[in-house]
Structure formats: structure tokens, C-alpha cells
Amino acid sequence: GENVEQHPSTLSVQEGDSAVIKCTYSDSASNYFPWYKQELGKRPQLIIDIRSNVGEKKDQRIAVTLNKTAKHFSLHITETQPEDSAVYFCAPRGLTGGGNKLTFGTGTQLKVEL
Amino acid sequence: DAGVTQSPTHLIKTRGQQVTLRCSPKSGHDTVSWYQQALGQGPQFIFQYYEEEERQRGNFPDRFSGHQFPNYSSELNVNALLLGDSALYLCASSSGLAGADTQYFGPGTRLTVL
Numbered sequence: 001g002e003n004v005e006q007h008p009s010t011l012s013v014q015e016g017d018s019a020v021i022k023c024t025y026s027d028s029a030s031n032y033f034p035w036y037k038q039e040l041g042k043r044p045q046l047i048i049d050i051r052s053n054v055g056e057k058k059d060q061r062i063a064v065t066l067n068k069t070a071k072h073f074s075l076h077i078t079e080t081q082p083e084d085s086a087v088y089f090c091a092p093r094g095l096t097g098g099g100n101k102l103t104f105g106t107g108t109q110l111k112v113e114l
Numbered sequence: 115d116a117g118v119t120q121s122p123t124h125l126i127k128t129r130g131q132q133v134t135l136r137c138s139p140k141s142g143h144d145t146v147s148w149y150q151q152a153l154g155q156g157p158q159f160i161f162q163y164y165e166e167e168e169r170q171r172g173n174f175p176d177r178f179s180g181h182q183f184p185n186y187s188s189e190l191n192v193n194a195l196l197l198g199d200s201a202l203y204l205c206a207s208s209s210g211l212a213g214a215d216t217q218y219f220g221p222g223t224r225l226t227v228l
Contacts, residue, residue: 034216043204044157045221089156100208101147101170102217104156 002027006090006105015111020107023090024072030092033066033073034102039086045049047088048075053114116141118207118220126226127195135190135223139207146188147217148180151202163188164210192225200227 003026023033034049050057050064050073057064061080066073073092075083087109091102097113119138127133140212145164149157159172163181182188186207192199202224206217 027123032215040196043181046216091156099161100121100145100215101159101172102149102157102206103159104149108202 002094002103004090004092004103004105006088006108009106010109010111012111012113015080015082017080019075019077019080019084019086019110020113021075021090021110022072023074023092023105025090025092026071027092027094027103027105028071029094030071032093032100033064034091034093035064035075036089036091036104037086038089038107044089059102077110081109082112082114085112087111116206118218120203120205120220120223122223123221124224124226126228128228129195129197130202131195131224132191132193133195135192135205135225136187136205137205137220138187138189139205140218142196142217143209144186145208145210146186147206147208148188148190149204149206151176151204151222153201157204181217190217195227197227200225 006026031052036044037047038044047063048062061078064078087107091103093102116190147162148160151157160174160203161171162169166182179191202222204222206219208215208217
């Protein structure tokens with residue numbers, strides 16, 4: 001949590017290509033690392049998450065990798081489809097302060113072109 | 115199994131007025147967090163309620179207050195509204211404070227301050 005940066009801020013890919021979004025964070029107490037997808041005018045929806053005791057998790061075309069030493073984690077989308085077009089947010093969560101707030105990154109606008 | 119619900123969907127207020135937003139958590143969840151999402155930005159944490167107490171607070175003024183009821187539902191109150199309070203207000207529910215548990219978002223309340 002705390003300082004969270006995402007790169008890139010915009011990403012345009014051709015349908016079928018892969019997309020990778022990276023998230024860096026500063027709070028070493030972070031122990032839970034979700035990625036949310038938000039379509040225009042809708043709620044953020046959890047697409048994948050990883051906990052600090054594993055380094056990689058995959059769910060069909062989506063995967064997340066975690067490097068706790070370097071304090072970054074990445075979202076990987078393979079075989080992109082037009083319906084993957086949305087804004088993606090990382091939101092690492094730390095337990096500092098007695099709660100478990102999510103600290104959202106600035107977002108990555110992904111556009112999948114036909 | 116009902117998901118997270120929020121009311122109202124949209125709200126228009128004028129500067130100086132007060133507003134109350136409502137959230138019902140997902141069945142089985144006892145923790146409610148509130149976030150403010152300005153246009154084009156990621157959600158910002160306002161506060162979190164657990165066992166009817168505010169457990170953690172983000173960088174928001176005292177004009178923002180909340181409450182959690184015995185049935186785990188929650189209200190967000192904003193006094194002395196400013197133009198800058200115009201945003202999408204999201205609540206998220208989860209289970210418990212400790213551990214790495216997933217937060218599920220409601221559809222949000224779109225607040226416009228004129």
C-alpha cells in the first residue's frame with residue numbers, strides 16, 4: 001500500500017497479443033495483491049489476486065506475478081480480446097494502521113484493437 | 115447470494131448541503147470500507163468499519179463521517195458539501211480485519227455537487 005505506481009498508464013495492443021501491466025508499491029507490510037478491472041461507469045471487479053506466500057498465480061488467460069523483495073507485482077493477459085478493454089488497477093493492501101485498506105494505483109487504460 | 119448493494123444510484127446536491135449514502139455488504143461479510151473515486155482516477159480510501167467502529171481512516175476531513183449498524187450495513191455522511199466532493203462513492207465489503215481477504219465493491223453512488 002501507501003505509494004503505488006502503475007506502468008504504463010495507457011496500453012494499446014492488437015487482438016490476440018499479450019499485455020503486461022506493472023505495479024510498484026512502497027509499503028513492505030503489504031501482504032495481499034489484487035488486480036481490479038473497471039469498465040466505464042461500472043464498479044471495480046476483482047480479476048485476480050495473489051498473497052504474499054506465493055510468487056505466481058494463473059487463471060486461464062490472466063496471471064499475476066509477485067516479487068516481494070523488489071516490491072512489485074505484474075498483471076499478464078494473454079490472447080487479448082476486445083472485451084478486455086478497460087481500466088485496470090492494482091491495489092496492494094497492507095495491515096499498517098490496524099485495518100486492511102486497499103491503496104489503488106493510478107490505473108492503466110488497456111485498449112484491445114481488432 | 116446478494117452482492118454488495120448501494121443506494122441511491124445517483125444524487126445531485128448543492129454546495130453546503132449534507133448527504134447520506136448507504137451500503138449493504140455481501141452476505142457473510144462484516145467489514146465495510148468506503149472509497150471516493152474522482153473522474154479519471156483510482157479509488158481513494160475514506161475509512162473502514164468493523165464491529166460498528168471506525169478502524170482505519172484515510173486522508174479525508176472530518177466532514178466525512180460514517181456509521182455501521184448491527185446488521186453490518188453502513189452509511190457515509192458528508193457535511194458542508196464542496197464542488198470537489200463530486201465523485202463516485204464506492205463501498206466494499208470483506209470478512210474480518212486481519213488476514214488477506216478479498217474486498218468486493220458495490221456499484222457505487224454517483225454524487226454531483228452543483
